[in-house]
Every structure is written in C-alpha cells, then in structure tokens.
Amino acid sequence: MSAAKQGGLAEVIAGQTGISTVGKEGKGLSYRGYSIYDLAQNATFEETAYLLLYGRLPSAEELNAYTKELASHRLLPPAIYAVLELLPGHTHPMDVLRTAYSALASFEPEEEGRSALDITNRLIGCTSSILLYWYHYQLNGKRIDTELGNGGIAAHFLQLLHNREPEEEQHVKALDVSLILYAEHEFNASTFAARVTASTLSDYYSAITTGVGTLRGPLHGGANEAAMELIERYSDPDDAEQGLLEALQKKQLIMGFGHRVYSISDPRSDVIKTWSLTLSEQAGDRKLYDISERIEQVMRREKKLFPNLDFYSASAYHHLGIPTSLFTPVFVLSRITGWSAHILEQRAGNRIIRPSADYIGPDPQVWLPIGQR
Ligand SMILES: CC(=O)SCCNC(=O)CCNC(=O)[C@H](O)C(C)(C)COP(=O)(O)OP(=O)(O)OC[C@H]1O[C@@H](n2cnc3c(N)ncnc32)[C@H](O)[C@@H]1OP(=O)(O)O
Numbered sequence: 001m002s003a004a005k006q007g008g009l010a011e012v013i014a015g016q017t018g019i020s021t022v023g024k025e026g027k028g029l030s031y032r033g034y035s036i037y038d039l040a041q042n043a044t045f046e047e048t049a050y051l052l053l054y055g056r057l058p059s060a061e062e063l064n065a066y067t068k069e070l071a072s073h074r075l076l077p078p079a080i081y082a083v084l085e086l087l088p089g090h091t092h093p094m095d096v097l098r099t100a101y102s103a104l105a106s107f108e109p110e111e112e113g114r115s116a117l118d119i120t121n122r123l124i125g126c127t128s129s130i131l132l133y134w135y136h137y138q139l140n141g142k143r144i145d146t147e148l149g150n151g152g153i154a155a156h157f158l159q160l161l162h163n164r165e166p167e168e169e170q171h172v173k174a175l176d177v178s179l180i181l182y183a184e185h186e187f188n189a190s191t192f193a194a195r196v197t198a199s200t201l202s203d204y205y206s207a208i209t210t211g212v213g214t215l216r217g218p219l220h221g222g223a224n225e226a227a228m229e230l231i232e233r234y235s236d237p238d239d240a241e242q243g244l245l246e247a248l249q250k251k252q253l254i255m256g257f258g259h260r261v262y263s264i265s266d267p268r269s270d271v272i273k274t275w276s277l278t279l280s281e282q283a284g285d286r287k288l289y290d291i292s293e294r295i296e297q298v299m300r301r302e303k304k305l306f307p308n309l310d311f312y313s314a315s316a317y318h319h320l321g322i323p324t325s326l327f328t329p330v331f332v333l334s335r336i337t338g339w340s341a342h343i344l345e346q347r348a349g350n351r352i353i354r355p356s357a358d359y360i361g362p363d364p365q366v367w368l369p370i371g372q373r
C-alpha cells in the first residue's frame with residue numbers, strides 16, 4: 001500500500017457483528033443470514049426492519065402487528081411541527097431530520113420508560129412525517145396531515161410527497177425495494193460513527209444524529225444526490241462521455257462509483273439498476289437511464305470502477321418524483337434500522353471504542369513564556 005493510501009481504517013477489523021455481512025470477498029451481502037437478493041425479491045421493508053431489529057423473520061401475525069405499530073407513529077407532537085415551521089426553506093433536509101430527531105429527544109426521551117427499540121420504531125414511523133411536513137410547509141405554506149394513508153412506509157412517503165395515494169403499485173414496490181437495499185451495510189462510516197457514540201453509553205438519539213451527520217457527506221450517503229447532479233448535467237450519452245473524460249482527466253471523483261469494501265461490483269447496484277430501467281420505461285423517458293449507462297461504461301473502461309448503490313438510485317428516485325434534496329434523507333428513512341440494530345448490538349456487548357493513533361507530531365519542545373515567542 002502506498003503512503004497516500006494509508007489511513008481510513010481500510011481492511012481493519014474493528015469489531016464483530018451478527019447483523020450483516022458483505023461476505024469475505026465483498027459480494028455475499030446478507031442481513032442476519034438472508035441474502036439481499038431474496039429480501040429484495042420477496043420481503044417488504046417492514047419485514048426487513050423486523051429482521052434486522054429483532055434478529056429473525058416475523059410470522060404473518062407479527063408482521064401485521066409491526067406494520068400497524070410503525071403506522072401508529074406518524075403523528076408528531078405539536079412542538080415538533082412548530083420547530084419544523086421555524087426551519088427556513090434553504091435548510092438541507094438532512095439538517096431538518098437531525099434537528100427534528102434532536103428536538104424529539106427532549107419531548108420523548110429515552111429515560112422515561114421508552115426503550116431504544118421503542119424509539120427506533122417511533123423514528124422509522126415518523127421520519128416521512130418530519131421530512132414532508134417541513135417540505136410542504138416551506139414550499140407552499142401548507143400544513144399537511146402526516147397521518148394520511150393506509151400503506152406501509154414506502155406508500156406513506158410517496159403519499160405525503162405527492163399529496164395523493166400512489167397511483168402506480170410499481171412505484172411503491174420500487175421505493176420499498178430501495179429501502180431494503182439501503183437498510184444495512186455492516187461497519188460503513190455512519191453506522192460505525194453511531195456505534196462509537198453508543199459505546200460511550202450516550203443516549204439513543206445522540207447515536208442516531210451521529211449517524212445522520214455522518215451519512216450526509218458525499219463520500220457516503222450524500223453520493224446519491226451528487227450522482228443526480230452529475231447525470232443531469234449532460235444532454236445525452238455522447239455529451240456524458242465527453243464530460244466524464246474531461247472530469248477524469250482533471251482527477252475528479254465521480255460520485256456513485258467505487259466502494260471501500262467491494263472491488264468488482266456492488267451487489268445492490270444490479271437490483272436498483274433494473275428498477276431504474278423499469279421506471280424509466282414506464283415513464284417513457286430513458287434519457288437519464290441511458291446517460292447513466294454510458295457513464296457506467298466509461299467508468300468501467302477508463303477506471304475499472306463500478307456503480308455503487310447510490311448511482312442508479314438517483315435515476316430511480318427521479319422517476320418516483322422525489323426531489324434530489326430528499327434522496328439522502330430517504331437513505332436515512334431506511335438506514336435507521338441498520339443504525340439501531342448496531343446501537344443495540346454495541347450496547348449488548350459494550351466496551352468504549354477508542355483506538356490509538358500513531359504520533360507524527362513535533363519532538364518534545366521547550367516551553368517559552370508568552371513574552372518570548
Ligand atoms: C452507499 C454508499 O455510501 S456507497 C459510497 C458512496 N460514495 C461515492 O460514490 C463517492 C465516490 N467514491 C469514492 O469517493 C470512493 O470510491 C469511496 C469513498 C466510496 C471509497 O474510498 P476508498 O476506499 O478510500 O477508495 P480509494 O481512494 O482507495 O480509491 C482507489 C482509487 O480509485 C479512485 N477512485 C475511487 N473512487 C473513485 C470515483 N468515484 N471516481 C474517480 N476515482 C475514484 C481513487 O481516486 C483512487 O485512485 P488513486 O489510487 O489514483 O489515488
């Protein structure tokens with residue numbers, strides 16, 4: 001490894017987990033032993049959340065009760081709606097989520113007989129309410145009813161976003177699959193950061209807001225928004241190829257490509273790519289998909305790099321009518337499950353996470369009184 005490539009805890013085993021594995025060669029992604037492909041094909045997001053949080057698949061009765069429980073959390077305390085109304089329209093929606101979670105901590109703290117699991121379910125259930133109440137209020141001063149809709153998390157999100165019941169069952173399914181794919185990924189940066197916070201015996205909300213803040217960066221969850229900005233820059237695939245070659249010549253990072261663990265492909269990318277194509281064809285508009293595919297070809301040819309989950313999520317979300325600034329918050333809606341499972345696992349076998357550093361600073365110095373410096 002070159003000197004420049006040191007750091008970032010690359011390939012360091014930083015602990016144990018029973019929640020998910022990306023496999024030894026980074027291609028066998030599974031949650032609690034279930035392949036991501038089986039889950040994306042057969043499960044719902046609620047079923048996946050249950051699996052991650054309770055450690056096993058639910059029975060039909062348990063799933064029904066759990067889905068209802070999550071739906072019972074859509075109403076927020078009046079003070080939270082008031083806080084959301086105070087946040088200006090230029091606030092990044094990730095800041096909105098972080099702030100609302102923090103505010104909720106003072107109204108529904110962990111200490112008052114609420115377990116971390118209770119709060120997890122509360123946050124999964126009310127995240128769309130937080131995000132879309134703020135979004136509509138800032139966009140057109142409208143105070144939406146956040147309890148609307150009978151469906152699960154994906155249907156609720158789309159209903160609040162578009163102010164109507166989702167017309168296309170395929171749209172709900174596509175978002176549901178995306179939430180499954182985004183739910184959990186071992187010791188990624190935001191999960192690891194949340195575990196560090198949990199390891200100090202801090203409260204659950206602090207660990208979750210740590211996760212939100214860490215996910216926001218474009219090298220991690222923020223890459224889905226950056227990927228959309230990239231794709232939208234180009235008028236057609238040839239334009240994209242030319243633009244990309246110029247960007248690579250300038251040594252620019254192409255967001256939505258590469259991965260710390262995977263070296264050949266991200267197993268989640270094929271699944272979301274298929275959905276991106278389905279949604280594009282359904283919309284009768286393949287422009288973004290075709291541009292994305294050309295970018296993928298150029299990245300493979302020029303850099304031997306492959307799209308990660310964030311890349312085709314961008315065009316898929318676009319066809320679901322999700323504004324780009326809400327892409328990373330949708331990632332949060334899903335990843336709360338993974339973060340929470342890890343916070344619980346960390347607490348169950350806790351030892352404070354505190355690595356050591358290799359000191360490369362100055363040799364011991366002679367103290368100079370302030371007047372002599
Ligand atoms: C759901 C998720 O969070 S997935 C990750 C989302 N993030 C992104 O898509 C951001 C773009 N990708 C990246 O920045 C990186 O690939 C990361 C952050 C995902 C992984 O980082 P690292 O493991 O540190 O990758 P590393 O820097 O070692 O990459 C190896 C080489 O490939 C290059 N490279 C890696 N990704 C990219 C990229 N997206 N565009 C251009 N070059 C890249 C690096 O510059 C480096 O080149 P060098 O050896 O000449 O310096």
Ligand SMILES: O=C([O-])CC(=O)C(=O)O
Binds near residue numbers: 189260
């Ligand atoms: O694992 C990582 O480093 C990033 C990632 O793909 C995720 O968090 O889903």
